[in-house]
Amino acid sequence: MESAVLDGITLEYEVRGTGDPVVFIHGAFIADSFRPLFTEPGLAGRYRLIAYHRRGYGLSTRTPGPTTIARQAADCLGLMSKLGIGQAHVVGHSLGGAVALQLALDAPDAVATLGVFEPALFVGPSAESYRASLLEMARHYREGAAGVATVEQAIQARWPGYSRAALERVLPGAVGQAVADADAVFKLDIGLVDWSFGEGEARRIKQPVLVVLGGGSPALHPRFGETYRLLLEWLPKAEGFVLPGATHFLHLEDPHHRQALAGALAAFFARHPLSA
Numbered sequence: 410m411e412s413a414v415l416d417g418i419t420l421e422y423e424v425r426g427t428g429d430p431v432v433f434i435h436g437a438f439i440a441d442s443f444r445p446l447f448t449e450p451g452l453a454g455r456y457r458l459i460a461y462h463r464r465g466y467g468l469s470t471r472t473p474g475p476t477t478i479a480r481q482a483a484d485c486l487g488l489m490s491k492l493g494i495g496q497a498h499v500v501g502h503s504l505g506g507a508v509a510l511q512l513a514l515d516a517p518d519a520v521a522t523l524g525v526f527e528p529a530l531f532v533g534p535s536a537e538s539y540r541a542s543l544l545e546m547a548r549h550y551r552e553g554a555a556g557v558a559t560v561e562q563a564i565q566a567r568w569p570g571y572s573r574a575a576l577e578r579v580l581p582g583a584v585g586q587a588v589a590d591a592d593a594v595f596k597l598d599i600g601l602v603d604w605s606f607g608e609g610e611a612r613r614i615k616q617p618v619l620v621v622l623g624g625g626s627p628a629l630h631p632r633f634g635e636t637y638r639l640l641l642e643w644l645p646k647a648e649g650f651v652l653p654g655a656t657h658f659l660h661l662e663d664p665h666h667r668q669a670l671a672g673a674l675a676a677f678f679a680r681h682p683l684s685a
Contacts, residue, residue: 465593
């Protein structure tokens with residue numbers, strides 16, 4: 410990966426292909442989770458695909474204390490500026506989806522469209538139980554519950570079919586990297602719990618938004634379905650896409666899921682080109 414220095418920190422990033430830029434913002438634990446999508450025929454060779462490691466992941470700067478979602482959105486915007494990208498399609502997963510939504514609010518001219526894969530929002534009846542669960546996970550980690558078991562338990566709670574072998578087949582070295590990046594999850598990303606995003610913020614986002622849900626995710630936690638339904642209701646230009654059989658790590662779980670996601674993104678981008 411290459412690196413960019415901006416506003417006193419370094420962010421690792423990679424760029425593949427040419428064409429309209431698409432910026433991918435990863436969620437917690439697996440910093441390279443979008444990489445397998447980059448070789449899918451729906452996207453490969455058709456777009457300039459950009460992925461980066463958020464603060465604390467990989468060799469990106471690990472700043473002290475929780476990081477706000479607004480700060481993370483500013484990091485993404487700064488990287489886009491460094492790369493000479495004035496406007497892009499922006500895709501985010503989980504916490505990365507929250508960052509993408511905030512970026513659309515803070516820098517609307519920089520965002521042509523949004524794709525959000527099960528974004529980490531505190532909305533709906535299950536919002537507070539979700540917030541409490543994140544705080545509890547972070548507390549256990551601070552008290553010494555670190556290591557491979559803690560990280561894998563957190564992943565498996567969101568991906569019931571998870572196995573170390575399955576993840577390593579898709580992303581060699583991903584488990585070790587996730588353990589190395591655990592501080593970023595539990596000490597930096599925990600700033601998510603102070604983020605506020607609701608109907609008022611959603612209605613300010615005028616860009617087309619592809620809201621993606623794994624068909625199996627609501628059975629894991631009702632917040633997934635609640636968030637999906639509310640975003641479709643609140644966002645002025647929302648389009649929904651449900652991937653049957655998938656759960657939260659929907660872009661890693663199955664090659665057929667990746668193919669479907671790449672196809673859905675490519676079709677969405679084609680409906681809403683940057684030049685429009």
